[in-house]
Amino acid sequence: MKQQSQRLGTQPIPKLLANLSIPAMIGMFVMALYNVIDTLFIARGVGILGVSGVSIGFPVMMILMAISAAVGIGGASVISRLLGENKAEEANEVFGNILFTIIIISVIGFVSAFTFLEPMLTLFGATENILPYAKDYLFPIMLGSIFFSFAFTTNSIIRSEGNSRFAMITMIIPAVLNIILDPIFIFGLDMGVQGASVATVISQASVSVVVLFYFLQGRSSLQLYTAYLKPKFHVLKEVISIGMPAFIRQVSGSGMMIAINLMLIKFGGEFEVGVFGIVQKLSMFTIMPMIGVLQGMQPIIGYNYGAKQYDRLKETILLGMKVVTIISAGIFVLMMAFPEGLMQIFTGDKATIETGAHAMRIMFALAILIGAQVVSGGLYQALGMAKPALILSMARQVLFLIPLVLILPHFFGVTGVWLAFPISDLLSFILSIVFLYKDRTLFFKSKKDLPNRYETAPSP
Template sequence: MKEQSQRLGTQPIPKLLADLSIPAMIGMFVMALYNVVDTLFIARGVGILGVSGVSIGFPVMMIMMAVAAAVGIGGASVISRRLGESKPEEANQVFGNVLFTILIISVFGFISAFTIMEPLLKLFGATENILPYAKDYLFPILLGTLFFSFAFTTNNIIRSEGNSRFAMITMIIPAVLNIILDPIFIFGLDMGVKGASVATVISQGTVSVVVLYYFLSGKSSLKIKVPFLRPHLKVLKEVITIGMPAFIRQVSGSGMMIAINFMLIKFGGEFEVGVFGIVQKLAMFTIMPMIGVLQGMQPIIGYNYGANNYDRLKETILLGMKIVTIISFGIFAIMMIFPEGLMHIFTGDTSTIETGAYAIRIMFALAMLIGVQVVSGGLYQALGMAKPAMILSMARQVLFLIPLVLILPYFFGVSGVWLAFPLADLMAFLLSIIFLYKDRDLFFKSKNETPPYETAPTSL
């Protein structure tokens, strides 16, 4: 086993968490920056309708990535625990089955570009004015499903073996390339929204080649072996079961955007959809640092749970919770003080800035509660406990946010859409606290105690 994996059970937790989280945070930050810059170029080069088209097309892309998330995060959880149990061959078998699943996902994505793309966009709320922009954005993305799925999935796998620095590099490469290529395709070649998506596909294809070389060159603790590419139902079931919360989270995010776009068109118009497209990118930017911390925590938790190192498990959780809480309060302060300045980055239009700033102040009113929500579901996922991980992953978006988005506008108009966000944050936070308190013996046990979920942790 490579030293990068062994240190998960030996290196001091503060240093280890910093080594794993900081590269993840940097990678997520750069990716979020790319999303913001992408939207900025579209807003400046195409206009608010272009942003609206991306907002309508993005849920379809999220569904595609939801499957990759389930396989990648589920596979990463299983692999980190197999490595902690000193079972490298079983870890390689899991990895092979993950690669097989990526190929299946890619075939479906490619076919859907020529078959169901336009009906989906119309179903998701594309109006006659928005549809051409949405099609231009989504078609190249679906053709490049293989690159997106492979890069996204293997990033989680690389992190599961403790190689956070290379995982960071695989996030930075496509983001930087995208930022460079966007103005060339959007402005230089006058491709508009299509130029943004073509730049994205080229960037993901480039990093996919880099990642493939990493695994084939022997730099990884894992190996690509042809016999392990053959699907095994038992392995796939464990991976998908554990990864299902990530799938639910991604799909619910897509459902959330569909519901929001629908209600914004119903109670506002295409303008409000474009405004939300900008605010949503800012929201992704703010949550990325906390996801980076969680990604740093998960391989430590999975490895030490598999190795029965419960003191290290407890220390990791406490430290991670403190960090994400501090980040949450920082996000709250920024969004309350500087919303107009943030909107001005994307547009000089006064009405767009005013509407966006108003939405931001409402949506982030309880942003200080976000950190606990992000970490809690990820803790259960890292331990292979699919049921609570799934419930917490669904809580904010499926159980609370989508119903509130569909109800509140009938009482408060467009403002009801924005108001749904802080109310959902409060409810999801309270549910997370209930789960964490109920399972406090699992997360904060002493080293000699038997874990209460030692048997069948992945069962539903």
């Protein structure tokens, strides 16, 4: 086993969490920055309708990412625990099955580009004016789905073996390339919205080559064997069951965007959809640091749980909770104090700035509660406990946010869409605290002592 994996059970937790979380946070920050700059170029080069088209098309892209996230995060949880148990061969078998799944995902995405694209976009709320922009953006993305699937999935796998630095690099490379290529394709080649998506595909293809060489050159704790590419049901079942919360979270995010876009068009118009497209990119930017902390925590939790080092498990959880709470408090202050300034980055239009600032102040009114939500579901996921992870992953968007988005606009108009966010933050925070309090002794017991009410995924 490589030293990068062994340190998960030996290095002091504060240093280890910093070593794993900081690269993940940097990588997530750069990816979020790319998303913001991507939207900025589209807003400046195409206009608010271009942003609306991306906003309508983005849920389809999120579904593709959801499947990749499910396979990657589920596989990472299994692999980190197997490495903690010193079962390298079983970990390699899981890795091979993950790569097989990536191929299947890619084929589905490629075929969908030629068959279901326009009907999907129309179903998701694309109007006659928005549809051309949405199609231009999404078509190249679907054609290059193999690169997205491979890059997203393997990033989680690389983190699971403790190599957070390289995982960070694989996030920075496509983001930086995209930032460089965007103005070339959007402005230089006058490709508009489609130029942004072509730049994204090229960037993901480039990092996919880098990641492939990483595994083929033996730099990983995992080995790629052709024999392990053959699918095995019991392996895929565990990976998918553990990754299902990530899938639900991503798909519910897609469903949330669809519901919001439909309500904004019904109670507002195409203008409000474009404004939300900008605000949504900014919201992704703010939550990325907390996800980075969680990504740093998960391999430590999985490895030490597998190695039965429960004191290290407790220390990781408590420290991680403190860090994400501080971050979420900082986000609250930022969004309350400077929303106009953030909107001015994207546009000089006064109406867009005022509408966006109003939306942001409402949406982030309870942002200080976000950290506990992010970490709680991730804890159960890292331990391979599918049911509570699934419930907590569904809570904010599926159980609370989407219903509120569909109900509140009937009473408060467009403002009802923005009000749904803080209310769902409060409700999902309460649910997270209930789960964490109920299972406060869970992390200090061996597997045979785990409460029967939760399913722990079987070993492959």
